[in-house]
Amino acid sequence: EIVLTQSPATLSLSPGERATLSCRASQSVSDSLAWYQQKPGQAPRLLIYDASSRATGIPARFSGSGSETSFTLTITSLEPDDFATYYCQQRSNWQGTFGGGTRVEIK
Amino acid sequence: QVHLVQSGAEVKKPGASMKVSCRASGYNFDRYFLHWVRQAPGQGLEWMGIFNPSGGRTSPAQKFLGRLILTRDTSTSTAYMELTSLTSDDTAVYWCATFGPRGFDYWGQGTLLTVSS
Numbered sequence: 407e408i409v410l411t412q413s414p415a416t417l418s419l420s421p422g423e424r425a426t427l428s429c430r431a432s433q434s435v436s437d438s439l440a441w442y443q444q445k446p447g448q449a450p451r452l453l454i455y456d457a458s459s460r461a462t463g464i465p466a467r468f469s470g471s472g473s474e475t476s477f478t479l480t481i482t483s484l485e486p487d488d489f490a491t492y493y494c495q496q497r498s499n500w501q502g503t504f505g506g507g508t509r510v511e512i513k
Numbered sequence: 514q515v516h517l518v519q520s521g522a523e524v525k526k527p528g529a530s531m532k533v534s535c536r537a538s539g540y541n542f543d544r545y546f547l548h549w550v551r552q553a554p555g556q557g558l559e560w561m562g563i564f565n566p567s568g569g570r571t572s573p574a575q576k577f578l579g580r581l582i583l584t585r586d587t588s589t590s591t592a593y594m595e596l597t598s599l600t601s602d603d604t605a606v607y608w609c610a611t612f613g614p615r616g617f618d619y620w621g622q623g624t625l626l627t628v629s630s
Binding site for chain 2: 407440442444449450452455459461462491493495497500501502503504505506507
């Protein structure tokens with residue numbers, strides 16, 4: 407089973423700052439990687455699919471990059487609404503495992 | 514409009530089984546795989562397994578081998594997730610979700626399972 411490792415576990419930043427979140431896979435997932443945002447009590451919201459494609463309605467400040475085993479989610483300038491937990495998910499080989507999450511909190 | 518509507522909250526005793534339904538509408542049920550995901554209180558998202566409504570092939574996560582049963586009723590476009598031998602560690606919100614190309618991504622509303630004696 408493919409394991410996804412996200413880092414850091416927590417990111418303490420101020421509004422307007424840049425956030426860089428990492429997701430590493432234990433083996434290649436090609437570009438079959440998605441990023442989600444989740445707030446308490448809500449279902450996850452898709453931000454990025456296929457490693458770098460923004461989902462419908464997602465602001466341009468969110469971008470994804472990477473392939474194979476190393477991926478990055480970047481939020482160029484944090485808005486107050488962006489403070490949440492972010493998960494990566496791989497969807498290859500009949501699997502859909504999630505990373506452990508990165509919590510982006512207000513500094 | 515795509516909708517996945519799940520059955521309601523359940524309370525079960527340790528050792529029992531639970532079964533959640535997920536009724537799909539607004540798209541071709543057979544076209545995209547269905548995933549089951551759960552989240553224990555204060556914890557991260559945990560992928561449980563995948564189900565192909567066209568043909569019925571399933572692949573559970575290793576952790577749930579022998580305990581997770583995924584089925585469907587094509588006549589009603591409904592998928593079912595049954596989890597057996599419940600323990601308190603299975604207390605969580607359970608979601609069905611369907612993912613397809615070009616950002617096709619829909620989740621049910623979630624079903625809370627509480628396992629308590």
